Amino acid sequence: MNQEDKIYVSGHTGMVGSALVKKLKELGYRNLILKTRSELNLLDQGATRAFFEKERPDYVFHLAAKVGGIHGNRTYPADFLYENVQINTNVIHYAHVYGVKKLLNLGSVCIYPVAAEVPIKESYLLTGPLEKTNEAYAIAKIASLMYCRKLKEQYGSNFISVMPANLYGINDNFHPSNAHVIPMLMKRFHDAKLANADTVVVWGTGNPTRDFLFADDLADGLIFLMREYSEAEHINIGPGVETSIKDLVKMIVEITGYKGKIEFDHTKPDGTPRRYLDTSKINNLGWKPKYTLYEGLTIMYQWMVQNYNNLRQC
Structure with a gap:
């Protein structure tokens, strides 16, 4: 992947x-193709075909998804399955049809x-039942992985799939009910600090990892893998480090400066007791993350405070 190559990043916002x-811009890549959903609806097969026919990107980072x-x-669940299968199929298929050199x-x-x-x-893929709560989303992701794999087997397409650990960072989703655990807890403890709240309740025992x-x-790792x-x-890509929810809460409390009490509500579900990825394969290629969890949380919190009135909530 050279700096003059045309690179399409789906889901760039x-x-x-x-x-x-x-990260691509920092590395000198300037020939980036970026389209918002209003400019290119990836659910629309005709629009997606026309886009690839016109732009002819050399490389594609396919990140767009309904999440x-x-x-x-x-x-x-039906919407999650349909929309993600449709988006993935359109992008991967027309990347193949129009000769993309490599797709991630x-x-x-x-x-x-x-x-x-x-x-x-x-x-471990396909060795047991999926988590029921996001089974539809998971099946769509498995289908995209298999499509990339079969295109490579049948046509030699250089299409790869990458499975990340639980993600967090700048421009995360802070929706009160749809956010993932880190942005949800970070905003909750920040708001509790501002309100001088005596106690913050956290669901579960805090023991799951x-x-x-x-x-x-992840951005650095995706470029490395491309x-x-x-x-x-x-x-797989991740830190290779197992962290309990209880330890995560301690870090967020320290970073946000919350001084009140923390109560773990044991009547609420914990979810899967332990879940973390084996990253030996990517580590053996020579890649490891730069930031520790504490460092990443600190950067994220500083950004959240500076952008508090414009946080993404979807």
Whole structure:
């Protein structure tokens, strides 16, 4: 991937997309093709075909997706399945038809079985049932992964898929019910500090573990993989570090400066007890994240405070 190549980033306004575009520009890539949803509706097969026919990108980072929290996935599973299958199929198919040199398809940790052993290896795909709450979204992601894999097998297309750990970062979604755990907790403790609240309640015991990857690190890793990885099998990317929700809360409390009490509501569900990715494959290629979780949270919090009145909530 050279600096003069035409590079299309789908979903460039989101958390990952904006981090990737920033990193590409820092590295001197200027021939970027960026389209908002109003400019290009990837659900529209004709519009997507016309876009690829006209622009003829050399490389594609496919990040666009319909995403949401537990509530959204439970309430609108058919919409999540249809829209994500449609978007992924349109982008991947026309990238193939119009001769894209290489495509990177971004997946999700939810593709793995709900009861998968940890750390989760790439080979655990399709070895057990999926988490019911986001099963539709996961199936759409698995379909895109398989489409990339089969295009490579049948036609030799250099299309790869990458499965990230739980993501967080600048331009995250801070919606009160749809946000993921880090932005939700960060805003909750920040608001509690401003309100001098005595207690903040956190769902569950705090014992479950997850792995968290800063969006800026993911952006760096995606560029690395676009340059260095071309296998048919998907590849995990993450910190390779298991962190309990309780320890995550402690970090966020320290960073936000909240001084009140923390109450873990044991009557609320914990979810999967342990979940983190095996990242030995990408580590063996020579990539590791730059930021620790604490460093990433600090950067994210500083950004959140500076942009508090314009936080993304969707």
